[in-house]
Amino acid sequence: MGFQTPLYQKHLDAGARIVDFGGWDMPIQYQSLIEEHHAVRQHAGVFDVSHMTIVDVDGPDARRWLQYLLANDVDKLDVTGRALYSAMLNEQGGVVDDLIVYRREVGYRLVVNCGTREKDLRWMNQHASGWQVQIQERPELAILAVHGPESIDKVCALLAPALAERVRALGNFRSLEDGSWFIARTGYTGERGLELMLPGNEAPALWDALLQAGVRPIGLGARDTLRLEAGMNLYGHDMDESVLPLAANMEQTIAWEPATRDFIGRAAVEQQRAAQREGHLPILTGLVLEERGVLREGLRVVCKVNGQPAEGIITSGTFSPTLKHSIALARIPALATDCQVDLRGKLTPVRVVKPNFVRFGKKVFE
Amino acid sequence: MSSFPDNLKYAATHEWVRVEADGSVTVGITDHAQELLGDIVFIDLPTDGASVSAKQEISVVESVKAASDIYAPVSGRIIAINKALIDSPEIVNTSPYGDGWFCRIQPADAAELNALMDADAYAKICE
Numbered sequence: 001m002g003f004q005t006p007l008y009q010k011h012l013d014a015g016a017r018i019v020d021f022g023g024w025d026m027p028i029q030y031q032s033l034i035e036e037h038h039a040v041r042q043h044a045g046v047f048d049v050s051h052m053t054i055v056d057v058d059g060p061d062a063r064r065w066l067q068y069l070l071a072n073d074v075d076k077l078d079v080t081g082r083a084l085y086s087a088m089l090n091e092q093g094g095v096v097d098d099l100i101v102y103r104r105e106v107g108y109r110l111v112v113n114c115g116t117r118e119k120d121l122r123w124m125n126q127h128a129s130g131w132q133v134q135i136q137e138r139p140e141l142a143i144l145a146v147h148g149p150e151s152i153d154k155v156c157a158l159l160a161p162a163l164a165e166r167v168r169a170l171g172n173f174r175s176l177e178d179g180s181w182f183i184a185r186t187g188y189t190g191e192r193g194l195e196l197m198l199p200g201n202e203a204p205a206l207w208d209a210l211l212q213a214g215v216r217p218i219g220l221g222a223r224d225t226l227r228l229e230a231g232m233n234l235y236g237h238d239m240d241e242s243v244l245p246l247a248a249n250m251e252q253t254i255a256w257e258p259a260t261r262d263f264i265g266r267a268a269v270e271q272q273r274a275a276q277r278e279g280h281l282p283i284l285t286g287l288v289l290e291e292r293g294v295l296r297e298g299l300r301v302v303c304k305v306n307g308q309p310a311e312g313i314i315t316s317g318t319f320s321p322t323l324k325h326s327i328a329l330a331r332i333p334a335l336a337t338d339c340q341v342d343l344r345g346k347l348t349p350v351r352v353v354k355p356n357f358v359r360f361g362k363k364v365f366e
Numbered sequence: 367m368s369s370f371p372d373n374l375k376y377a378a379t380h381e382w383v384r385v386e387a388d389g390s391v392t393v394g395i396t397d398h399a400q401e402l403l404g405d406i407v408f409i410d411l412p413t414d415g416a417s418v419s420a421k422q423e424i425s426v427v428e429s430v431k432a433a434s435d436i437y438a439p440v441s442g443r444i445i446a447i448n449k450a451l452i453d454s455p456e457i458v459n460t461s462p463y464g465d466g467w468f469c470r471i472q473p474a475d476a477a478e479l480n481a482l483m484d485a486d487a488y489a490k491i492c493e
Binding site: 321344 | 407431
């Protein structure tokens with residue numbers, strides 16, 4: 001038996017199939033992954049993501065320390081509540097983890113992956129010596145993600161009117177706090193929605209109220225197809241410590257300016273930028289297969305670079321329930337042409353597209 | 367819970383077989399198999415008219431999560447395939463023992479059916 005979130009019994013009650021996910025007993029799906037996927041694209045769904053790790057960072061040096069720890073720059077968080085996506089790099093420029101950091105009234109809140117929890121905490125603590133920061137994990141908090149075109153209305157209908165009004169006014173990548181509740185307009189689906197962090201013992205009542213309001217429970221299976229349609233990376237699959245952010249479609253998340261800001265991994269990543277400009281670094285890009293078949297993680301991509309044979313690999317692949325054909329993220333040479341995927345021994349041509357397939361329920365690539 | 371109808375015979379590779387009045391057999395995948403696969407999105411059907419040997423790969427099922435080979439439970443000739451599964455593979459999820467059948471085989475040697483399991487034996491290996 002693994003770790004269980006405060007909603008474990010609720011998942012069983014909703015008919016979930018439970019799987020091990022990074023040491024946690026989590027719902028992979030309830031009835032149908034595809035129906036759950038459509039519920040989020042068309043209406044509203046709720047995910048229990050309490051397995052993810054919340055880390056609060058506080059203290060006089062919190063801002064300067066995060067500017068050193070993260071490749072993106074928390075100085076961009078000009079107002080309380082604003083959120084930022086960032087990589088945390090090692091000295092070689094490899095991705096230790098990806099995370100969201102929120103600016104709070106006092107200090108910052110980070111949400112990191114569950115599979116990297118111990119490594120991340122060790123890394124943070126190891127790099128905190130000499131800085132006046134407090135790093136505090138918040139395991140007592142649950143996280144519910146409610147996403148879909150109807151999600152914000154459904155959540156707001158359950159909140160006190162004054163709070164509901166504040167939540168409706170939230171812009172994308174903004175958050176607010178109300179007592180022990182933290183509510184953010186962030187997520188991992190490509191739809192509008194909220195992530196609610198709240199004391200674990202209050203989570204089951206919120207879960208019940210959402211389900212009663214017609215919000216469907218969504219398992220990790222649909223969470224993966226939704227994030228892949230949205231072209232969002234999954235740590236440990238699309239990037240890890242052996243991959244530079246430049247080769248993981250994360251260049252936009254690196255704050256190069258001010259040039260004087262020294263962050264861990266900066267020298268290594270800068271050194272690779274020239275190679276990238278010349279097309280020598282691989283890229284993480286989107287693949288589309290419009291005929292029958294499913295692109296899967298680990299499959300070989302056979303291609304050409306300047307007429308010479310070359311190779312890449314699929315880092316995440318699935319059937320897209322919205323598009324009704326297969327899509328994938330793949331790491332291939334920057335100058336690759338004539339891409340084909342080895343599907344059960346048959347080389348099948350695939351189209352290379354920008355790694356963003358579906359936003360707000362609609363196809364977004366050409 | 368998966369269902370295991372008593373009137374069927376089962377292969378360890380999760381196919382079911384129903385013996386018809388004319389001696390042919392109808393073949394599909396079990397409720398347990400469709401549950402493990404999850405939402406099915408593509409099926410490459412067996413080739414109509416093909417001669418097949420028992421345990422030969424005759425079909426491929428792709429779900430959102432995984433691809434899985436389907437094997438001939440008995441040797442013989444394929445005399446019908448369920449073309450409805452080409453456009454609506456999800457029928458296998460909703461009706462694995464009914465409208466979600468894959469093919470019919472005219473067995474070359476009816477004795478091969480004795481090598482298949484009954485419902486109780488198959489249910490045990492699915493525990």
